[in-house]
Amino acid sequence: MKGRGTRAATARTRVGGWAAAVLVTLALLATLLGGGRIGHATAASDGRAWLWSRTAGEVARVNPDDGRVERRREVTDARGHRVRVTQNDRHLLIHDLDTGRVSSLDLAGLGFSGRLDVGTRGDPHLVMAGTAAAVIERTSGEVRAVDPATLRPVGPVLRLPGPLAGGEFDGAGLLWVAVPRQGTVVAVKVTGEGAAVARTAEVAEPGRDLVLTVLDQGALVVDRGGRDLVVATGDGTRRITAPVPLAGAMVPERTHGPLAAVTVPAAGAVVTLGDVRQGGPVLSFPLREPVQEPAVPFAGKVYVPVRETGQVRVYEPAGRQSGVLSMPAGRGDLELQVREGNLFVNAPGSADAQVVGPDGRARTVGKYPHGPDRSGDGPAPPRSGWDGPPPVAAPPLDSIFPDPPDLLPPREDGGAPDERDETPADAASPEPVAPGRPEPERPAPGGSVPSGGSAPSAPDRPGTRPSDTESPSRRPTPEPTTSKPKPKPKPPPPARNPYTPEQVCNASSTGGYKVQRSSPFKGGRIYQLYSAKSRNNCAVTMKTADVGKGTNVWIRLEEQRGGEVARDSGTFKYYAGPVYVNAPGVCVRYSGGAAGASTSAGWANCG
Structure with a gap:
C-alpha cells in the first residue's frame, strides 16, 4: 500500500489538474448551454426510481406499486460501464465512473440537456436536491455548485481541507461533509449564488479517520479510530458510544428515517441506533458472513447486502432475521437505495431488481423490454413499440476553452487573472481551512510564527488574495517569537482489510x-x-x-x-x-x- 506521504503528494498533484479541468469544462458549458433550462417536468413526488442496467446500457424508471418499468432511456457509449445515478423529480444525473462523463437527463422529454466531464482521477461525487446540485471532489476538498439542467457552474468554487468524507443533502437542503483533517463536520448551503459554508461543528480530534451518513436532518459521523458516534444538527452535536470498536466501519451515504445502522466488518457486527436524533437505543448484532457493502436501514428494519451470494438479509434492529431477498443473478453486484418511501435493490449487471415497500413486501422488477433475461446474454434489441426514444447526443465539449475571468482570483502582481503562472507540483501551498474553524499556525519565513498566535480565519470567498494595492514591500514583517508552531494533524492511517x-x-x-x-x-x-x-x-x-x-x-x-x-x-x-x-x-x-x-x-x- 502506498504511504501517506506519497498519497498526499499525489492528492496535491491531482487537485490542480482536476480543478483546472473541471473549471474549464464548466466554463465551456456555461457558454455552450446558456443559463436557461431545457424543458419542464412536474415537481410531484411519485416514488419512482431510475435504475441502471449495465448490460443494456440504459436507465429505466420503475413504478414501485407494481414493479413495472414505465420508461427507458439508452445512454450513448455507456454499455458495460459502471454508472451512478442521482435523481430528483426533474432531472437525472448519469455519472459514468469509467469515463468520468456526467450527463443531465431532462425527465420531461427524456432528452439530454447538459454534459460535464469530471474525469476519473480523485473522487468526484455528484449530489442533487430538489433545486440544487453540486460536484464534490472529495480528494481535494472542492465543492462546486452547478445547474441541475445544464451542469453549468454557479458561483465560485468552495475550497475545504481535503480529503472529505460523505457528501449528500439532508431533508432541509443542507449538504453535509466531514473534514477529517480538522475533525469537523461542515454543512454547506447550495443556492443560485453558489456554495457557501452554513455551519461548522467539531466532532473529533483533528486527523481522525471519519465516515459520515447524512440524516433527514443533519449527519451522523463515525470515528473509526474509537467508539464515538456523533450526531450533528443545526441545534448542536450529540455524542454516543458504540458497543463495539468502529475500526473500518461503513455507513450508507444517506440514511432515511429515525433508524441508523453502522456496519463494522472488523468486529463482525452491525450497530443500530433506534432513534438517531435522540441517541438510542444503541444495539448491535453479529454478521453471519463477510460483507463488502454497508447495511441500509429502511422502514424500521436493516437490510444487509451479501454480494457473494446475491442475497439481502433483513434484520430487526436487535438482530433477529426476519427475511431474505434472493437475487442469484446479482451475485457480486448489488446496489441498495431508498427513494421516497421505497427501497430499491438493483443488480446493474443483470436483469434483476426488486422494490420493497414500507410494509416489507418485495416486488420483482423486469428491467429489460422483453422480460428478465436469465441466460446472461444481455437484453434483446428494442422491438417495435418500445417506449424509449432514440439516443440523443449530448452537447459537445471543447477542452481548450479558457476559464471565465470572473471566476479566477486576482493576481498579487496586478496581472490579468488568466495569466497565471504554473505552480510546481512539489511547491508548498497553504492548505484551505473550513470557515468557522481557526487556521493552524504556520511558520513565517525563517521558521518563526507571526505574532498574535494563529492566522485569521479563511475569507468569505475562498481563493481571494490580499489587495493588489498593498505592496509586498510595505507589509509588516512579523516579529520573531519563541513559540513553536503547532504540529499538523496526523493523517489517518491507511485503511487495512478487515477480513482474513x-x-x-x-x-x-x-x-x-x-x-x-x-x-x-x-x-x-x-x-x-x-x-x-x-x-x-x-x-x-x-x-x-x-x-x-x-x-x-x-x-x-x-x-x-x-x-x-x-x-x-x-x-x-x-x-x-x-x-x-x-x-x-x-x-x-x-x-x-x-x-x-x-x-x-x-x-x-x-x-
Missing part, C-alpha cells in the same frame, strides 16, 4: 479451510486454502490498496485435469471470491489481481 482469507473461505462453506500458499501483487495478495473436511480448494484475492473503495478485482482457480474452473470478478471493496474447486489428489493453480496488477501461481498442492 480464512474468514472469507470458511463463511461460505462447511469450514476447516487453512492457507496453503499465497502470492502478492501491487495492491493485494492471492491466497489458496484447503479444507481436509470437504477436500475442497478455495482461492480469494484480498485487497491491500484502495481498501473500502470499489475497484475491479478478480480471482481464478483451476484443477489440472482440465475439468473444474472457478472464477469471480467485479467491483469489490475488500476481496474477490471465494471460489471453490473440488480436486482431491489433483494439482491446482490460481491467478488474479486488482486495479490493473495481477499475479499467478503454477500447479501445486496436489495431495
Whole structure:
C-alpha cells in the first residue's frame, strides 16, 4: 500500500489538474448551454426510481406499486460501464465512473440537456436536491455548485481541507461533509449564488479517520479510530458510544428515517441506533458472513447486502432475521437505495431488481423490454413499440476553452487573472481551512510564527488574495517569537482489510479451510486454502490498496485435469471470491489481481 506521504503528494498533484479541468469544462458549458433550462417536468413526488442496467446500457424508471418499468432511456457509449445515478423529480444525473462523463437527463422529454466531464482521477461525487446540485471532489476538498439542467457552474468554487468524507443533502437542503483533517463536520448551503459554508461543528480530534451518513436532518459521523458516534444538527452535536470498536466501519451515504445502522466488518457486527436524533437505543448484532457493502436501514428494519451470494438479509434492529431477498443473478453486484418511501435493490449487471415497500413486501422488477433475461446474454434489441426514444447526443465539449475571468482570483502582481503562472507540483501551498474553524499556525519565513498566535480565519470567498494595492514591500514583517508552531494533524492511517482469507473461505462453506500458499501483487495478495473436511480448494484475492473503495478485482482457480474452473470478478471493496474447486489428489493453480496488477501461481498442492 502506498504511504501517506506519497498519497498526499499525489492528492496535491491531482487537485490542480482536476480543478483546472473541471473549471474549464464548466466554463465551456456555461457558454455552450446558456443559463436557461431545457424543458419542464412536474415537481410531484411519485416514488419512482431510475435504475441502471449495465448490460443494456440504459436507465429505466420503475413504478414501485407494481414493479413495472414505465420508461427507458439508452445512454450513448455507456454499455458495460459502471454508472451512478442521482435523481430528483426533474432531472437525472448519469455519472459514468469509467469515463468520468456526467450527463443531465431532462425527465420531461427524456432528452439530454447538459454534459460535464469530471474525469476519473480523485473522487468526484455528484449530489442533487430538489433545486440544487453540486460536484464534490472529495480528494481535494472542492465543492462546486452547478445547474441541475445544464451542469453549468454557479458561483465560485468552495475550497475545504481535503480529503472529505460523505457528501449528500439532508431533508432541509443542507449538504453535509466531514473534514477529517480538522475533525469537523461542515454543512454547506447550495443556492443560485453558489456554495457557501452554513455551519461548522467539531466532532473529533483533528486527523481522525471519519465516515459520515447524512440524516433527514443533519449527519451522523463515525470515528473509526474509537467508539464515538456523533450526531450533528443545526441545534448542536450529540455524542454516543458504540458497543463495539468502529475500526473500518461503513455507513450508507444517506440514511432515511429515525433508524441508523453502522456496519463494522472488523468486529463482525452491525450497530443500530433506534432513534438517531435522540441517541438510542444503541444495539448491535453479529454478521453471519463477510460483507463488502454497508447495511441500509429502511422502514424500521436493516437490510444487509451479501454480494457473494446475491442475497439481502433483513434484520430487526436487535438482530433477529426476519427475511431474505434472493437475487442469484446479482451475485457480486448489488446496489441498495431508498427513494421516497421505497427501497430499491438493483443488480446493474443483470436483469434483476426488486422494490420493497414500507410494509416489507418485495416486488420483482423486469428491467429489460422483453422480460428478465436469465441466460446472461444481455437484453434483446428494442422491438417495435418500445417506449424509449432514440439516443440523443449530448452537447459537445471543447477542452481548450479558457476559464471565465470572473471566476479566477486576482493576481498579487496586478496581472490579468488568466495569466497565471504554473505552480510546481512539489511547491508548498497553504492548505484551505473550513470557515468557522481557526487556521493552524504556520511558520513565517525563517521558521518563526507571526505574532498574535494563529492566522485569521479563511475569507468569505475562498481563493481571494490580499489587495493588489498593498505592496509586498510595505507589509509588516512579523516579529520573531519563541513559540513553536503547532504540529499538523496526523493523517489517518491507511485503511487495512478487515477480513482474513480464512474468514472469507470458511463463511461460505462447511469450514476447516487453512492457507496453503499465497502470492502478492501491487495492491493485494492471492491466497489458496484447503479444507481436509470437504477436500475442497478455495482461492480469494484480498485487497491491500484502495481498501473500502470499489475497484475491479478478480480471482481464478483451476484443477489440472482440465475439468473444474472457478472464477469471480467485479467491483469489490475488500476481496474477490471465494471460489471453490473440488480436486482431491489433483494439482491446482490460481491467478488474479486488482486495479490493473495481477499475479499467478503454477500447479501445486496436489495431495
